[in-house]
Amino acid sequence: MISFSIKPGNELEKEGRDNIPAPLDEIVCPNCHRTLKLSQIQPFRTCSCGYHFRIKARERAMLFFDDFQELFKDEKTEDVLSFPGYDEKLEKARKASGEDESVITGKAVIDGMTVAVFFMESLFMMGSMGRVTGEKITKLFEYATTERLPVIGFTASGGARMQEGLISLMQMAKVSGAVKKHSNAGLLYIAVLTDPTTGGVTASFAMEGDIILSEPGAMIGFAGKRVIEQTTKKELPKGFQRAEFLLKCGFVDKIVHRKDLKYTLTQILALHGEKDR
């Protein structure tokens, strides 16, 4: 049984979606406002109106893949800059997410095809990118290059992790280097953008996929909405920075409903010759 996670409060969106005190077996859809029994949104955590609730990294691994073997989990996150409050934040994030970092990486099977996979965990400090986040994803791409495997990566991140300063920023370049080597080896990388994918993750490996898929309604962007409003003093267009907006602007290949994602991934892999290996 997969545990259900209520969408966490998000700095990035203040649209009255958060802080819904739902009974344990009920949830209100932030889109159509209907009260739903948890069983009604199974198994993909989606409302019949199309709204996609946030789900945990490990739930994704179970929903879309037949077998997931975790790799590179021994990397240890440290407070290198002795940043105020970071240790406590990490402790809280570990408790909230049940993970040691904002990403899990490994090897998985989908319709008989072996792939390297990463899943970012938004419950871990909003998926922010620390050194270990970057290190695990880099190792995964290096591993995939050596083993000649495609990579499927699920992004969910508020961006760089302030508490690790420049080290966090450098992860963008580090991961990008590994993505490029993987790409130069003629291997496929499919990025699946989920809510939210912003900042330094958007400005690196989220936008570096050969194919970029997105979940419906996911917020995807570089700068935060409030920053843009403050900078430009303009009202933001409706649906700004949502997956559908990105699709229209030409930065997402396809928006795929969670119920169709496994099939879509399988098809893309097969058309890239992964079935015949």
Next chain:
Amino acid sequence: MRAYDRVRIARSANRPTGLSYINNIFTSFIEFHGDRRAKDDGAIVAGIASLSGMPVTVVAIEKGRTAAERTMRNFGAPSPEGYRKALRLMKEAEKFNRPVITFVDTSGAFCGIEAEERGEGEAIATNLMEMMDLNVPILSVLIGEGGSGGALGLAVADRVWMLENAVYSVISPEGCASILFKDSKKADEAAECLKLTAEDALNLNLIERIVKEDEIGTEEFFTNLGKEMKSEIEKIKNDKDFKEKRYRRFRAF
């Protein structure tokens, strides 16, 4: 000196801007415009020039000095088209085996509606990947503000140098303070936490050299910097593994 004092100096309107470096270090600079996709971004000045006889491609973020210039340069906040122009010219440099020098000075990539519509994230991401793989030496000099991804998008290089009072940070001290202390006025404290000075970056092995500012803006300053840049580029050129070392350089972080 407090870290935030450096931030103030780095932002000072009296500092030489990107164009000062181009005009004082190189000869025969020819500016090339546009990304061949949508437009020409005024925040980034790029072209080809001679560095004491060595043909190089130069890319600089320019903040502008007068009010009109600053508007035209968008205060040194590059749009996606700026990163794409830079990349187009870096690829041209690669084709003709010409080293690339970048001068970075930005509070960050532009946070605007159009910038999002045209893929600010995608533009920076592509630069990171392509600069990591560029087959010619790259030297980046942070001359003022190194604002997060907007700076990194032009600073994936074999060598990264920082001016003594330049700063390099994942978030502005004000932004950090408003998140961390819920008070953007505590930027001074936040700046200390962020370890954003040249000295911090050197201690973390994130840069190779600090450029002294005693003579900043003088002819000697630019002449010496030019000489140091040329000899460093020659060193990189003579190392046939430079591209793999660039990968290793960033891989280590």
